[in-house]
Amino acid sequence: MAHVGTRLSAPRKVAVIGAGWAGCAAAAELAATGVPVTLLEASDELGGRARRLPLELAGHWHMLDNGQHLLLGAYSETAALFERLNVAFDTVVERRPFELHYPDGFRLQAPRLPAPWHLAAALIAARGLGLSDRAAMIALLRALKKSNWDIGSDRSTTEWLFERKQTPQVVRRVWRPLALAALNTPLDRASAQIFANVLRDSLGATGAASEIWLPRADLSALLPDAVESYVVAHGGEVRRDARVDRIERKDRFHLHLRNESERTIDVDAVVYAAAPTHL
Numbered sequence: 001m002a003h004v005g006t007r008l009s010a011p012r013k014v015a016v017i018g019a020g021w022a023g024c025a026a027a028a029e030l031a032a033t034g035v036p037v038t039l040l041e042a043s044d045e046l047g048g049r050a051r052r053l054p055l056e057l058a059g060h061w062h063m064l065d066n067g068q069h070l071l072l073g074a075y076s077e078t079a080a081l082f083e084r085l086n087v088a089f090d091t092v093v094e095r096r097p098f099e100l101h102y103p104d105g106f107r108l109q110a111p112r113l114p115a116p117w118h119l120a121a122a123l124i125a126a127r128g129l130g131l132s133d134r135a136a137m138i139a140l141l142r143a144l145k146k147s148n149w150d151i152g153s154d155r156s157t158t159e160w161l162f163e164r165k166q167t168p169q170v171v172r173r174v175w176r177p178l179a180l181a182a183l184n185t186p187l188d189r190a191s192a193q194i195f196a197n198v199l200r201d202s203l204g205a206t207g208a209a210s211e212i213w214l215p216r217a218d219l220s221a222l223l224p225d226a227v228e229s230y231v232v233a234h235g236g237e238v239r240r241d242a243r244v245d246r247i248e249r250k251d252r253f254h255l256h257l258r259n260e261s262e263r264t265i266d267v268d269a270v271v272y273a274a275a276p277t278h279l
Helices: 023-030 076-084 117-125 131-146 158-163 170-184 194-202 224-233
Strands: 014-017 036-038 050-057 060-067 093-094 099-101 105-110 212-215 235-240 243-249 253-258 264-267 269-274
Touching: 014 117, 014 212, 014 253, 014 264, 023 076, 023 224, 036 105, 036 224, 036 264, 076 243, 093 105, 099 170, 131 170, 131 194, 158 170, 158 194, 170 194, 224 235, 253 269
Parallel strands: 014 036, 014 269, 036 235
Antiparallel strands: 050 060, 093 212, 099 105, 243 253, 253 264
16 A cells, blocks of 8 residues: 555554465564564464474484475565575575486586576586477477466466476476475476466576575574564564464454464454465
8 A cells, every 4th residue: 555655554463374484474574564463373383384394213303394495596575585584695595506407417407697598508408308308398488488478277287288298308307396396386286377487487587587596404494483583573473383263353353273371362454374275
């Protein structure tokens, strides 16, 4: 509303349901504008599908990453969020040119060249891709650019890649790992349009947009831990094991919680950032 010149009074208190990366981003944005925010997470760890996971093996505990292990240079809003949290970006991620490298010698690496030459050079120098594989990739990217990156009616990425006559080698070695890393979803359940958007903003954009950002720490330490510290420092609170069973709207929103001594939270506004299936 600020963009159209309308001045509104800020809500006195806001609850964000779900502390995945979307909920963390919403909580940080609210805290930055001075709104008291309560971030509610049903599990005992923040981060949703991209977080640390403790695993016990032979009596020893190990911290593993659960979910997305890769960020791309196109994720400008993620980089802006790190800046808002006062996190030194290059201390938490390592920037590399786009590269897919397998132990058997397969390699696709983009040099630091302006687009689209970085991708052209990568395809020319690729190891493990035949002429039909390279032609299929080029045809797909050209068709996407011609359609302004709109695939029409949405369907699974698996179905869409089959329709676009992508070879098994390209799907297995290029599209599948890129989709898993960027969308954190198997191809047969991933939206083809969202994957096309990822290709538009990464391989189809500038050379810097296709960079790979590798986390230097576990996924919880990368973002959710920093968000928690930021929210608390700005007068908000973060609650784990706080599952919301139902919401009632009267004069305010009444959130009924499970597994909490305080069973009800009253707020003026709610941001729902959990999975649609729970809504």
